Amino acid sequence: MFIGGAWREASDGRTIDVLDPATEQLVAQVPNASDADLDDALAAAAAGFEVWRRTPPADRAEVLDRAGRLLIERSSAIAAVLTEEQGKPVAEAEAEVRQSAEYLSWFAGEAVRSYGRLLPTGPGHRAWVERRPIGPVAAFTAWNFPASLPARKLAPAVAYGCSIIVCPAIEAPRTAAGLVRALADAGVPDGVVNLVTGDPPRVSERLIGSGAIAKVTLTGSVPVGQTLVRLSAERLQPLTLELGGHAPVLVFDDLSDEQLGRTADAVVRAKFRNAGQVCISPSRIFVQRSMVDDFVAAVIERVDGLEIGPLANARRREAVAELVHSSRAKVHCGGVKPDGPGFFYPPTVLTDLPADAAVLRDEPFGPIMPILPFDGLEDGIAQANAVPYGLAAYVFTADLQRADVAVAGLEAGMIGVNEVALASAASPFGGVKLSGYGREGGTESLEAYTVATAVTTKGAP
Template sequence: MSGPADALVAEVMTTGTLTGLPQGHYIGGRFVPGLSGNTMESFDPGRGRAFARFAAGDAADVDAAVAAARTALCGPWRQMGPAERGRILARAASLLRERAARFAVVESLDSGKRLTEAEGDLRGVARAFEYYAGAADKLHGDSLPLGRNYVGFTTEEPIGVAAQIIPWNYPLSTVARGIAPALAAGCTVVAKPAEQTPFTALMLAELLHEAGLPDGVLNVVTGTGAQAGAPLVAHPGIDHITFTGSVATGTAVMRAAAQHVTRLVLELGGKSPLVVLADCDMDAAVNGVIEAIYENAGQICSAGSRLVLDRAIAVAFMSRLTTRVKGLRIGHGLTNPDLGPVNSLRQLETIDGHVRRAVAAGNRVYAGAAIAKPEAGGSGWFYEPTIIEARGADDPLVQEEIFGPVLAVQIVDGADEALAAANATSYALVAGIYSKNITDALRFARDVDAGQVFINEWFAGGIEVPFGGNRKSGFGREKGMAGLRSYCKLKSVVARI
């Protein structure tokens, strides 16, 4: 092992924790203790034990954070030009690259993901701030052709105070893809990271303040969804909510937002199909399937959790795929195995419950299907990389989001059946296809119901590509210029001359 993260990894593996982690909420440009004085534990998923404590916030802390954000909205931030906002975001991108090792180690320790994945996340986060730094002064309205006696134009104005409810699977990436465009647009922000993964959001807030962000423009309140998240989304001082999480919680967020007619962007997960047709590049497709479902132990809303496979190549393809999957190494995320732990004991039990029910129902198991105990030992939360064949389109393996390293296989005959299978759930987040026939691939992209489609590479694209879903996967878009406009309100102006 070599590189800038070495000493940090060694400290964690030796002591079980990391010194210098943030303390308190980040409100008004500084760390402050929770008003109640209550704290919570954060757990290392690779060892299954607590490594640090953090503030357990409640409605009083949320009130303080929203007040700070509303004050900042009318302060120097409001007078600052778009180019200067961009310069702050650009400085933040530079600082993130300088401190990427520490951010990545904390992200891996807190979430459980492999260090290499966390390092990739950091590169993406820095790029997100760089992208929106360049976009801040490119946001403009339109001239309206009303005839020679009128001048008409539109302007894009910041929506106001934006709340960010952040999930535990991609703590830093998700907070960045919301905060960066919100700040570029001129909004102020109150973020509530998941109680399982609070630390990198707090670290990011401090870094942005160092980059020049005025006090109160970005605030972070930690705590549970019930005690801190619910008061935030129901707060009358919030003008916009970006929520990433489950359908059930998203529905509750919508109800709370309706009380104040608060704008929403919801990303609620998926059960995304990865179609592999008979004419695919089989090696590339096998690699793509493994990345699509086993990255971050399958805990990705856009995971390719359904393999929709052409019967003509099913035997050969499944043989290759199963051999590869059975050889994946499991271990603590900081040791860079092939597959890390799942985030919590609760999530481990949820995954195991789905698989046990499928096995009891008679589904064919190709690989895995059990809680894992890595050879390196430890008492962390691990699940074997699993492949199970679905019994039909109505199989719970097809219809329900498992959010773990479990691949459901659906065997179909040709492109038309593959499309029908792809569209046969209530989710519509992403979809992908492996085929050498560009006509078949583009027809699939045209006809599948999904917010994003990958062709011959899963997770293709980056911050430039708008992301979001349809149906039960939510609505609204993050990333790209569409994500920037999510934090704007359009004003039309007409003058008679």
């Protein structure tokens, strides 16, 4: 753990095991923070905030820029740790670390752009609105992107003058330590950035229940998000919640054969990246009825022989297997757990699903691709919106007018038209409905990590 500028073990010596999901072997033990450790982190964050809030934005920018460059230099080493504890292929891990560096570098530029505004007044008066850092932040992240999720919270918090305590998912905690080390080596003052590992319910209750935390941010599941909302209600801490998704894809029948092939390429690539453990992963594929058979054939051709990494843990593999088993669907490929060690599950394509199949209601978060028909634009939008989630959605069509109507009708925080790459440092990331609220990434992060303070002055009383 990193608390108050020092690396340390748990004060009572307790640890938590970290397994390699590809081998199921123990690869590390990390501290299981005691209440005393968490209290130390809270005190460090409070002291760090008092220093950092007064640090000139240009100095904050320099620290973030240096940290981003250090991440690039260390990307191979950090990616190796990421793969070992989370399971994604090395190429995906290296790309994630580079994306994390992009967040730090991009927000280095934003640190000096936290503009306020002047208000029109009469003679003898002045009035303005300024953005002030919100205060110490408690940040909780999921295991599926153990580098970029912490980076998405660290970068704006540090840029805008907040201190932060990061609590990474216990399945993959060491990657976040690589980010924190880069920031420490780049010169962030003691207490500004802190890292704790431990039992998530106990850690979140201790941090949020304290009087030191001014802001809570979570990337995680809907049940965890609902728990944090309840925990934060007593002190009314504002939250940014990026929760689950169940992203629909609408594939329209105006595509040429060549365009259909490129669409299948994009959907397969996005669906099975990180073994489908991506919150914005295409997870309900709706194809206009006249093209369903052609699209299924194109997908099967691309999935055949595709190799993906393991799921993160045994619980996830069992959940995926149960969704496939209970779907009562036609299984075109995959659908059987392989023998041998590791939490692997093959890419699985389903059709002919009954309307009540659990995989159409519950986020699969795994390598399952259900493909269903739709009849016309109105029917497609209705099916796409028929879940309580609204994180991401995708549209593939050669008709831009049709795309505009689909985009207007889809209930999602992020929408891709003929494109599956939605996340970037410059773009706000977040959803609607049960997918959460608030945004991280882009200039919208200013709202999440600062408060607007209105000042009005006049001459002598």
